[in-house]
Amino acid sequence: MSRSIHAIVGLGLSVLLMVLAISGAVLATKPVYDQIAPQVEIDGVTVADMLRALATAHPAIISERIVRKDSGQFQLSFTERNRRNTRLIDPKTGEFLPEHKEPAIYTFMRDLHRSFTFGEAGRVLAAIGGFGMLVLTITGTFLLLRRLGGLRQIFAPVHGRGMAGIHALLGRLLVLPLMVTAATALWLSAVSFDLISSGADVAPSYPESHEELAAVAPWDLEGLKQTALHEVKEIVFPIPEDWFDVWAIKTTSAWVFYDQFTGVEISRDPVPVAGRLLGFIMLLHTAQGVWPWAIVLFVSSLAVPYFIVSGAVVWWQGRKQGGKRIRNNAALKAAEILILVGTEGRSTWRFAKALHVALHAAGKKARMVTMNEMPRDLCGVSLIIAMTATYGDGDAPQSADKFLTRLAKTQTHAVSHMSLGFGDKAFSSYCRFAHQANDALVHKFGPPVMPLCEIDKQSEQSFQTWCNQLSAYLTIALDVRYTGQRPKTRTIRLQSTQTFGARLGTTTAILRFDADRLPDHRPGDLVQVFAPALTVPRLYSLGSDAKADGYLEIVVRRVEGGLCSNWLCDLEAGAQIDVAIVRNARFQMPRRKPVVMVGAGTGIAPFTGMIRHNRAGRPVDLYWGGRHPDVDALYVGDISHWLESKRLHTFGPAWSRNHPSQYVQDRLIADRGQLLARLKSGATIMVCGGTAMAAAIRTEIDILAAEIGLSADELKRTNRYLEDVY
Numbered sequence: 001m002s003r004s005i006h007a008i009v010g011l012g013l014s015v016l017l018m019v020l021a022i023s024g025a026v027l028a029t030k031p032v033y034d035q036i037a038p039q040v041e042i043d044g045v046t047v048a049d050m051l052r053a054l055a056t057a058h059p060a061i062i063s064e065r066i067v068r069k070d071s072g073q074f075q076l077s078f079t080e081r082n083r084r085n086t087r088l089i090d091p092k093t094g095e096f097l098p099e100h101k102e103p104a105i106y107t108f109m110r111d112l113h114r115s116f117t118f119g120e121a122g123r124v125l126a127a128i129g130g131f132g133m134l135v136l137t138i139t140g141t142f143l144l145l146r147r148l149g150g151l152r153q154i155f156a157p158v159h160g161r162g163m164a165g166i167h168a169l170l171g172r173l174l175v176l177p178l179m180v181t182a183a184t185a186l187w188l189s190a191v192s193f194d195l196i197s198s199g200a201d202v203a204p205s206y207p208e209s210h211e212e213l214a215a216v217a218p219w220d221l222e223g224l225k226q227t228a229l230h231e232v233k234e235i236v237f238p239i240p241e242d243w244f245d246v247w248a249i250k251t252t253s254a255w256v257f258y259d260q261f262t263g264v265e266i267s268r269d270p271v272p273v274a275g276r277l278l279g280f281i282m283l284l285h286t287a288q289g290v291w292p293w294a295i296v297l298f299v300s301s302l303a304v305p306y307f308i309v310s311g312a313v314v315w316w317q318g319r320k321q322g323g324k325r326i327r328n329n330a331a332l333k334a335a336e337i338l339i340l341v342g343t344e345g346r347s348t349w350r351f352a353k354a355l356h357v358a359l360h361a362a363g364k365k366a367r368m369v370t371m372n373e374m375p376r377d378l379c380g381v382s383l384i385i386a387m388t389a390t391y392g393d394g395d396a397p398q399s400a401d402k403f404l405t406r407l408a409k410t411q412t413h414a415v416s417h418m419s420l421g422f423g424d425k426a427f428s429s430y431c432r433f434a435h436q437a438n439d440a441l442v443h444k445f446g447p448p449v450m451p452l453c454e455i456d457k458q459s460e461q462s463f464q465t466w467c468n469q470l471s472a473y474l475t476i477a478l479d480v481r482y483t484g485q486r487p488k489t490r491t492i493r494l495q496s497t498q499t500f501g502a503r504l505g506t507t508t509a510i511l512r513f514d515a516d517r518l519p520d521h522r523p524g525d526l527v528q529v530f531a532p533a534l535t536v537p538r539l540y541s542l543g544s545d546a547k548a549d550g551y552l553e554i555v556v557r558r559v560e561g562g563l564c565s566n567w568l569c570d571l572e573a574g575a576q577i578d579v580a581i582v583r584n585a586r587f588q589m590p591r592r593k594p595v596v597m598v599g600a601g602t603g604i605a606p607f608t609g610m611i612r613h614n615r616a617g618r619p620v621d622l623y624w625g626g627r628h629p630d631v632d633a634l635y636v637g638d639i640s641h642w643l644e645s646k647r648l649h650t651f652g653p654a655w656s657r658n659h660p661s662q663y664v665q666d667r668l669i670a671d672r673g674q675l676l677a678r679l680k681s682g683a684t685i686m687v688c689g690g691t692a693m694a695a696a697i698r699t700e701i702d703i704l705a706a707e708i709g710l711s712a713d714e715l716k717r718t719n720r721y722l723e724d725v726y
């Protein structure tokens with residue numbers, strides 16, 4: 001709902017908002033421009049001081065009124081030789097100051113901003129724009145909170161790439177000033193249409209001077225001597241020779257009236273609340289006199305055109321990939337297989353589309369719809385395949401948020417089902433919605449025909465494996481060709497290969513590459529390797545920093561029958577390969593200290609780079625599991641060097657084929673004391689390696705953390721438990 005309103009309002013009012021934002025950005029420079037004008041120093045100066053200086057500098061004029069402008073300058077209205085005039089004055093010397101003329105662009109932009117230069121009718125348009133902006137900021141906040149996983153996650157990293165990612169990131173930064181701008185714009189519009197009082201309609205009630213004495217110089221009047229100039233907004237002089245008239249001084253909160261002969265305060269008339277409120281609303285909307293806020297408004301206004309363009313692009317892309325454009329999509333009445341898709345970023349849709357094409361080619365009548373389009377009547381469907389991503393903190397993606405209620409209304413039917421979850425292991429609620437959807441299907445239709453399969457980080461490899469299982473289940477040959485958008489690749493050259501572990505059968509190799517132009521990466525990022533014989537790239541964790549190291553390094557275990565690992569391990573020095581970098585923002589060296597790194601086998605890779613660049617000597621412990629110290633001595637020389645140079649504090653190796661046999665989790669248990677101390681001092685745990693090891697580590701850390709009232713889940717939620725698991 002929020003998304004539809006956000007899109008409709010954003011697209012529908014795009015031109016209006018664009019004009020308001022650009023003119024608003026120009027006007028937001030005005031308070032900064034005013035700062036350039038000569039500023040007057042008024043600390044310690046009273047009204048009496050200013051009036052004395054004025055009378056000395058211009059004895060012949062008849063002063064009527066002094067107004068303090070938004071820019072802080074004092075403007076005098078006076079009569080001189082029967083001609084009325086206004087001039088800026090220096091409050092200390094009373095001298096006239098040169099007119100600081102506002103550039104014409106501000107006048108034009110103000111007119112454009114307030115009424116699109118259409119006068120009264122244009123004001124309605126401006127009000128509609130303000131209302132639209134308010135709706136956008138409110139719906140945008142809902143969408144953002146949903147994306148982040150709730151209010152508690154408001155400071156968590158914003159996920160997502162490209163335009164959509166920047167849209168969300170900027171949205172989080174600027175939603176508040178934009179909301180304030182929109183709400184205050186609406187208020188000002190309401191005032192201009194007389195729907196809200198401006199406070200100006202209530203005139204101050206002027207009293208009369210009590211005495212009729214000889215004229216007294218105003219600077220000798222007690223009340224004026226005691227009124228500091230910085231409190232003053234306006235001074236109205238008594239009309240000469242009108243004995244009843246008074247001195248009227250408007251401060252931020254009241255009109256104060258002084259007897260013109262005695263200087264005694266006669267009365268005080270508070271400025272109406274509506275007037276004071278309007279002043280505050282004006283200040284929030286225009287930032288007059290508060291230049292830091294003007295800068296915030298300027299940046300927010302400038303971001304609006306980006307929001308509109310990126311929003312339109314994301315909406316268009318979504319439409320292009322939307323459900324209506326499926327070729328050979330079987331009608332519900334004819335379908336035997338129903339593919340239900342839960343997606344937000346659309347990649348799940350592409351996976352489903354590839355499956356749909358293959359099913360069609362294999363002669364199956366398949367219908368593909370979003371999960372929210374779950375039909376009430378399944379007609380002739382005999383198999384449901386639910387493919388869904390997870391968002392927020394374990395929530396349904398946008399196109400599946402009504403699935404559970406819709407499923408409840410679906411007529412019971414003899415139907416088989418299976419689910420495929422798309423998620424990211426970096427989230428504590430990995431594939432949670434896929435599990436919820438699967439449970440609901442089980443509740444409705446009984447056990448699934450294939451166990452729920454989880455796909456981490458859109459792994460094409462895992463998807464292919466699942467497709468093979470589906471192919472076997474359906475007893476048909478399925479040729480699923482998923483074409484994940486192939487990223488831009490770079491060619492890199494093998495510099496050296498160091499091989500370990502040959503004596504124990506399986507080998508592990510450290511491969512170092514160079515290139516004329518290395519792709520930018522940091523330790524913890526992932527590299528996609530495009531092997532010639534493979535349609536899908538393989539992912540490896542990076543142990544190098546392109547800029548600091550000048551090379552790209554990965555650790556590869558030769559897997560029996562593994563096409564990519566064997567191909568990589570057999571490469572000759574100088575061989576060239578194509579790669580692309582996948583940023584892994586959730587698995588970077590944390591800023592918080594200390595850090596406990598835990599890994600096994602090739603899982604050492606990202607840690608090597610992080611430790612190598614730990615020049616500040618932050619406390620880092622590395623627990624790592626290998627088979628035997630004689631054969632799996634990966635990075636042995638580097639590790640002693642890091643220990644000496646204090647880049648690494650503790651190295652805790654665990655050898656599974658040594659005596660005593662130990663796994664890395666056993667090593668953690670042995671170092672319980674130190675680990676607890678680390679956790680107490682706010683350590684971040686980083687785990688890299690296979691799923692089984694990661695699960696074992698998580699159990700141990702959970703037990704350990706419980707001793708200080710924490711849990712692995714809680715650590716994960718607060719970004720103190722980071723995993724890179726494969």
Ligand SMILES: Cc1cc2nc3c(=O)[nH]c(=O)nc-3n(C[C@H](O)[C@H](O)[C@H](O)COP(=O)(O)O)c2cc1C
Pocket residue numbers: 147148159160342343344345346347348349389390391392393394395397422423424425427428429430431432457458
């Ligand atoms: C903002 C955001 C939140 C996410 N939250 C989760 C989550 O809680 N659990 C999970 O397993 N994956 C999570 N993911 C990962 C996505 O489910 C995963 O990338 C999926 O493949 C995206 O599919 P889609 O492109 O079809 O939407 C999240 C991704 C993003 C961008």
